[in-house]
Amino acid sequence: MKCAGDIDVRDVEEAYINIDPIQAGGRLTPGAMKALIAYCDGYSVCDNCRKPNRLDYIQKPPIDRFHRELAEFVGMDAARVVPGARRGFQAVADTYVEKGDPVLITALSHYTEVLAIEARGGVPREIPRSPGNIITPDAAADKIEAVVRETGKTPPLLFLDHVDYSYGNLHPAREIARVAHQYDIPVLLNGAYTVGVMPVDGKDLGVDFVVGSGHKSMAAPAPSGVLAARSERASEVFRTTTTRTDVTSRTFGIKEVEMMGCTLMGVTLVAMMASFPAVKERVGTWDAELGNTGLVVDALRRISGTVIVSQYPRQHTLTRVDTTQSFDRVAAAHRKKGFFFTSALKSRGIAGIIPGATRVWKFNCYGITRAQAEYVAESFLAIARENGIPVS
Amino acid sequence: MFLLTDIRAILRKTAPHHRLGPGERKEVEILLSNLEKQVDLLKRELLA
Numbered sequence: 001m002k003c004a005g006d007i008d009v010r011d012v013e014e015a016y017i018n019i020d021p022i023q024a025g026g027r028l029t030p031g032a033m034k035a036l037i038a039y040c041d042g043y044s045v046c047d048n049c050r051k052p053n054r055l056d057y058i059q060k061p062p063i064d065r066f067h068r069e070l071a072e073f074v075g076m077d078a079a080r081v082v083p084g085a086r087r088g089f090q091a092v093a094d095t096y097v098e099k100g101d102p103v104l105i106t107a108l109s110h111y112t113e114v115l116a117i118e119a120r121g122g123v124p125r126e127i128p129r130s131p132g133n134i135i136t137p138d139a140a141a142d143k144i145e146a147v148v149r150e151t152g153k154t155p156p157l158l159f160l161d162h163v164d165y166s167y168g169n170l171h172p173a174r175e176i177a178r179v180a181h182q183y184d185i186p187v188l189l190n191g192a193y194t195v196g197v198m199p200v201d202g203k204d205l206g207v208d209f210v211v212g213s214g215h216k217s218m219a220a221p222a223p224s225g226v227l228a229a230r231s232e233r234a235s236e237v238f239r240t241t242t243t244r245t246d247v248t249s250r251t252f253g254i255k256e257v258e259m260m261g262c263t264l265m266g267v268t269l270v271a272m273m274a275s276f277p278a279v280k281e282r283v284g285t286w287d288a289e290l291g292n293t294g295l296v297v298d299a300l301r302r303i304s305g306t307v308i309v310s311q312y313p314r315q316h317t318l319t320r321v322d323t324t325q326s327f328d329r330v331a332a333a334h335r336k337k338g339f340f341f342t343s344a345l346k347s348r349g350i351a352g353i354i355p356g357a358t359r360v361w362k363f364n365c366y367g368i369t370r371a372q373a374e375y376v377a378e379s380f381l382a383i384a385r386e387n388g389i390p391v392s
Numbered sequence: 393m394f395l396l397t398d399i400r401a402i403l404r405k406t407a408p409h410h411r412l413g414p415g416e417r418k419e420v421e422i423l424l425s426n427l428e429k430q431v432d433l434l435k436r437e438l439l440a
């Protein structure tokens with residue numbers, strides 16, 4: 001079925017249990033789907049935009065209140081919605097990074113942090129990961145010392161992924177922020193995988209900025225996200241325009257330079273707002289989500305030769321698995337090669353694993369029901385048994 | 393459209409087999425009944 005022209009209807013969420021590693025937390029709530037229908041037009045949230053003509057001042061729909069609640073939700077003083085977490089990284093990098101500055105990231109940082117630094121002419125310097133794929137405070141301290149020694153400059157910023165995209169590991173943000181602050185380095189917490197699915201309190205963690213992703217973890221359409229800051233940093237990153245043009249002497253009110261005026265307009269924002277009550281509530285059930293993930297992870301561990309590469313027990317639902325010694329051995333002799341595995345999953349109504357992957361792959365069970373988690377766990381075991389892999 | 397969205401949400405929650413529990417079954421019955429009423433209303437208002 002087509003929904004328009006040659007665009008197929010997307011029914012993966014209705015026809016399958018979708019365990020795609022990056023899609024799980026971005027599935028819309030029913031409220032968001034309804035808001036999306038009602039506010040489908042371009043400038044739909046701007047019907048009641050009045051002076052001072054800025055997105056975060058609009059009262060109907062209650063965008064102003066949403067901004068305040070968003071800041072409170074992540075334990076910070078001010079928040080703005082942005083078109084994706086990456087635009088949050090960019091706004092902060094634009095504010096603090098000068099050409100040639102060394103900027104701290106980690107060996108598990110998302111590539112968009114690197115691009116944000118590169119766009120400013122900064123030089124990314126990686127804090128190495130431990131053998132268990134964790135970023136430690138000691139490694140952060142060592143790297144800061146090395147960079148200062150080598151360049152004679154204190155890095156103007158440290159990007160830290162709260163939970164990384166690669167292993168889904170939870171890193172000790174509070175301790176790393178403490179180390180960075182000893183050198184007066186502001187810390188940006190990349191909460192793309194945490195804000196909206198698990199409790200995140202920026203002040204409690206001691207960070208200067210919290211960035212979240214709407215489409216990754218806040219049940220919102222893409223591109224959407226949040227950039228939140230402490231008050232002392234908010235005046236810097238959310239600074240307003242001071243320009244007066246030369247010919248027409250125009251000024252531009254209280255538009256914020258890094259936000260390029262207004263940010264999310266229409267469906268992205270209103271759907272993010274519509275999901276927000278459910279998002280606030282669901283972070284309180286994080287333990288149940290970990291329980292569902294644990295169920296699936298424990299099933300995978302029973303399959304001989306399968307290794308959970310992410311930290312164990314799991315502290316996040318995004319999980320990396322190595323099946324080189326289990327499903328990949330089957331693939332070597334199977335007529336479908338590596339596709340046998342995802343094909344077997346698909347025939348059971350499970351989608352989201354990269355087609356053909358049988359070596360190292362990731363999944364995310366966030367947001368599925370207990371019954372669905374049990375079904376996924378049983379399906380992995382059944383596929384192993386059917387293909388002669390011992391199951392304990 | 394909103395009623396269809398609620399039905400869509402149930403399809404998601406019960407994927408892939410869509411075996412409905414007693415509560416879900418009742419919920420779908422109410423949704424479909426309301427949907428029928430809305431379709432009748434549209435017919436009356438748009439096609440009368």
